[in-house]
Amino acid sequence: MCRGVQHPIRGLFLRSYLAQVSRDKLPEIGSDYEGDANTVMDAVEFVLQNFTEMNKLWVRIQHQGPGTVREKQEKERNELRDLVGKNLHVLGQIEGVDLEMYKETVLPRVLEQVVNCKDKLAQYYLMECIIQVFPDEYHLQTLEALLAACTQLMPTVDTKIVLTQLMDRLSNYAASSPDVLHEFLQVEAFAKLSNAIGKVIDTQLEMPIVGAMTLFVSLLTFTLRVHPDRLDYVDQVLGACVVKLSSVPKLEDSRAMKQVVALLSAPLEKYSDIVTALTLSNYPRVMDHLDDGTNKVMAMLIIQSIMKNDTCISTADKVEVLFELIKGLIKDLDGTNVEELDEEDFQEEQNSVARLIHMLDNEEPEEMLKIIYVVRKHLMTGGPQRLPFTVPPLVFSAVRLVRQLEAQGGNIAGEDVPATLRKIFQILNQTIEALSSIPCPELALRLYLQCAEAASDCDLEPVAYEFFTQAFILYEEEIADSKAQVTAIHLIVGTLQRINVFGVENRDTLTHKATGYSARLLKKPDQCRAVYACSHLFWVDDPEGIKDGERVLLCLRRALRIANAAQQMVNATRGSSGPVTLFVEILNKYIYFFEKGNPHITPSDIQSLIELINTEMLSDNGNTTIHSDPFFSSTLRYIRFQKQKGGVMGEKYDSIKL
Template identity: 30%
Template sequence: MPLSTNDKKAILQSCINNITHQSNMMKNDLNENKLLPALKHCSNFLNELRTNSLTPKQYYEIYMLVFDSLEILSSYLLSTYKSKQKAPSRKSNTSNTNSNGFLADLYEIVQYSGNIIPRLYMMIVIGTTYMSIEGAPTKDLMKDMIEMCHGVQHPIRGLFLRYYLSQRTKNLLPFGNQLDFQETVDFLISNFIEMNKLWVRLQHQGHSSERELRYRERKELKILVGSNLVRLSQVIDDYNNGKDENYSAVEYYKEKIFPTITEQIIQCRDHLAQTYLIDVLIQVFPDDFHFATLDMLLNQVFVNLHPLLKRSELVQTLIDRFIAYEKFASDMADLSVSENKDDDEKKEKEQDSRLNKINVDELFKAFWQFYINLNESDPELPSEEHSVILQSFISLLLTFDSENYTNLDVIYKFAEESLSKEHDEEQQEMWSQLLFEPINHFKSIKSILKLENFYEFYNKLGNKNFQKEISLALIDKVLSLAIENGEVLTTTEEIDGVFKYFTVLIKESPSKLDTAKSLGITKTIKINNGEKLITPEYLETLEKVSKVVQLIEVEDDPLKNISNLMYVRKNYLNKNYENIIFTYPTLINKILFKLKIIGYVNLKQKSKDVQTQIISQFKNLSVIIDELYQHHQEHSSDLILRIYLNVASVADQLKLQSIAYELFTQCFVVYEENLVLTSNQYKNYSQINPHDSLGGSSLAYESILAIANALRNTKNLSKDNYEELITKVTLYGSRLLKKQDQARAVLSCANLWSSGGATDEESSEVIYSDDKRLLECLQKSLRVADGTLDPYLGVKLFLEILNHSLIFNVYGNPYVDEKFIGQLVDLIKTNIDNLSDEDELLNQSDAFYKRILDYIESSKT
């Protein structure tokens, strides 16, 4: 019956107590130079290592207590030896032989210990102490101890015994000549092989139901086995310090060490042992060793390992080691150059030596041949294995030769051919991971153009969500590189190379997100006045697409730049009309900016050919805006109106009178068809104070105000065109439904009749002004204000009209004279007197009125 945890704790404590007690007694005997009694106590506490009842962790705990106690014994023996050397004639209490004979005799004596565990531990501690003195038969002792350790075949006891042997002999192994070195290597390899056998055997101890427990225990003991390989690596690398010209550590490893170790790893046929030991092999031996044995490691070792072992993890570990090597070599080269900044020749030598040492094509060839062999031997290799292995290959290539995409194309060609529509979603996701690795390594936007098979593989992914994830990663990389390097897209080839990956983002329809709320997605954004719900991520994605549009730039050729922008609109942006409302404004602004540059230059150069091209591009731009209008007039007319006004203003600045007139006319079309009686005309009105003349304005009023302001700033319209446009906008203002909107709209339009807008083309002087029509606008505004049912609002409107009238008076309008001002002041005074004195709104209006009166008086003075 298995022992409980409490039982094991009790046994552990009993072992600790006995070891501590016997160890103290041994120390006391040693202090009194009673060696034989001390060895008896030593044998007693070593007996505790014979237990079968402890876990590996518990056994390690008592092992460390024993180790410390044996170190005390070793120190005593060594000091006794040294004292005998200083006084050779003095007799010892325990031996009549010379100093060397003293240790040799002890080594023989302890072999008569009754139990094998105490016997072997004492043999090792005495034997290794003996090995540390000059003239000792080191190699004989090594052979004897390694052979005697065969006597312990219990897995845990044998492992710790051999581990102790390894620890004690660590700095005592011979290195004097090639023969000594070979025997040292044989000793370490022999110990490793036996320890590995014991470690594997532990898995098969006990009942089959305890296999999982044994597996966990073995994982706790793995470092004991691996320590042999660590020491072996140090020995091979340190031997002779390069004094033996015929010795090459790399060649010795390749011919002697590697075959022996890997044969043992393969033959053990144990999943845990193979996984761990291959990892140790990769980590502890230098990179040059692995480059020399790469083909054998991949095609003779990896392919012959346990069927359940994941080769991808081993390949990834090996490649990660190579990548770390390359980065270290690169950093060292850069450091060397920085310390010798003027030594260009040294820099070249550092780079050349690194690249010559590792031929990238040969490196990839070895890994690729392994992958082919693996596919042949295991046709059912999981998609996860394919993905991890190929991702490691991609990382390797991008690290060692980031500008060469030939080998990368080999990978993507194979992946494209291997990927099947029959793969389920999980398998496709695994394969899709191959596309992320190069994106992270790109140093230039144009790098993706060099990968011929990258897009074919991307395009074969059946799941659009996977394509979308890759496209988002790519668009983020493009934008980050633009910030870091200032890179832009200058040709249609570059536009195609990038935008073909964004088609999946552009084509995604916001209408498909209408069900977001029903799916439990609470974080949404309302658009179109709350009629549609979309996610912030969706808007962010299209914002990124718009930012990439901004990267289309040909600095020295604005016309070519415009052509490229037209190209991206025709081939990509208009693939989903629902989305053009998010991308077209950016496109239009970019084109308009380039047209301004061309137009301003041509105003001085006056080239007819360039002027013709400018006119043509304005017409093309008008088509784009019209396309936006046709598909989004219902909910985005106010935005489209502002776009038309912006383009019309630029056309006017460039003295394109007919185009500017047509664009302003189109603004009225947009207004008439969509803004006069839109359902959202009084947006948020319910939240506005009805007495506030500056709040609750309708969308129609805001549109009239925008058109009027744009017309007021024009400089190059003909008199007739200007008069026609301002008459129309004033008329529209006078037809607004709300009285306060009417009053303020007509008041604002009054400015259009006063010295603005049209100019004489020859003299550039303002030639349009109609003071009488201005007065009519003021009068119309006054009549509307007087007709409001809210007396408080009426007073406020009167004050606004008075304010404007004072301005017109200052600028010399003959109709807005002192008489007109005085009559208006009296009208306001009468209305204020009729209102309640206690109303806060009245107090505000009254204060404003008094300030105006103060201004009038000061002006007279």
């Protein structure tokens, strides 16, 4: 009946029945039917013949009936495909079908039928069956034949899925045992797969770009799993991707873009080290084909990989390549308008770049200086919106190098350390100047002061003075907001107080400027606090520090006059006494310098100030008690404690009456 001319569907079911009832009667090794007259080859021939005839019947279904029912026929054929595939399943289970028989007989006959049937559905399904049914070892040893068949499939067959499944099977097989890897090297699996994929992409002109990218992703995944040590293979895959992308005017397919991102992400995930990816010459060439948005996404993934793995980029060359990769975050790409970007996303991106800068380090000062030059070159192209985020970490990296050089001494690249330090400070000055011209004066002022302190630690008085000069110029010309002025003055005073490199003349000039600015602040309370803060400029609690008690007292008295003027203004406005906080703050400064041994601060000064505060508090219509101000109460409690404790300090406070 099977040999007769059959209706294709009836013939399929009849032969399927034949395969089913004959399964346990095949003369395979170990079966009751094996003998001299019946061999494994007979079993294989029987199943192959049945498979061939069933496939022909299955393909014929599409030619039955009018063309109007073609869609229905395709659906029926899809439902019947397992009947044909069972033959391949039986072939894979026959005991005695070794690699040699599979290589010489089984696979050639099956592939011949697959290629010659010229049917899209049959070719796709049968190739899928071959990959799933037969052992991975057989696939590896017959890889050339399998790939040759893939290149001969109909152009409409989705070859990328077939090849992807094959590579997945092979890569899993490679991971199963270290001994297997030697087999992959012997058969040159990568070269054969790479050539086959190239042929498929070249011959299937209608293949969308997303299909080609999917194939490259699968090949790269296979390469990273099977040959993780062969970076040249990885770079070769990326190079083939570049060639394909170059043939497309513009990559606009979002699915293809995702595949490119997957391609670029794979080396990062495998090696957990961006330094390895930086050695791949084609990596940045692939990134050049991403659109601006995707380029930024990929740049963020690179930075996240560096942060996650705590990777240190230690050479200027690698930093150059890295910043080329993340240039989408560093500067405006073609057609990008920063104003149109989401502010939160933009800040997150720039903060990521700022964190990245701290991951660039080298213990060799000469190389670290080169890194700073490279980073500065790239960051200066960032534009006014980016510089406030990226300049501070660059400045602190350079300051760290300064302190490293100052600690090490010795020579660097044939130059003495002071010359190199001056060169670095010159770079810092130019960098911060670019920031101050944005304008972003408050941040620039802070950075100038940081550099001044670093220069002081290196005993470079002229450099430190120059940075202070720049800070004062910024204060005078750019900082107009009263709150910002207050903050700036306290920063200037605090930094100047810590610096001991200045000679008498330079220090007098700077302290005079600072006290002058303090006294000219807009609000009286701000003036008062800034002026009494300046008192610390004349008394540094350090064995070698300045100790000018007379000028300390002048500052405190000036602050007291300003506080008194502020109190009178409040009294005039309210019609009653105002808070005495400023007086109490000044009292605490008197106590501080009194305990530090300033001979110009006497117990009578403290006594007078306490009485003044009491008077002011009691004058508020008689309703305010001394204990209503917690700050003042705490101060008096401290004085009582010192008196009760006795000793040298207790004797100092004995004459003060509370």
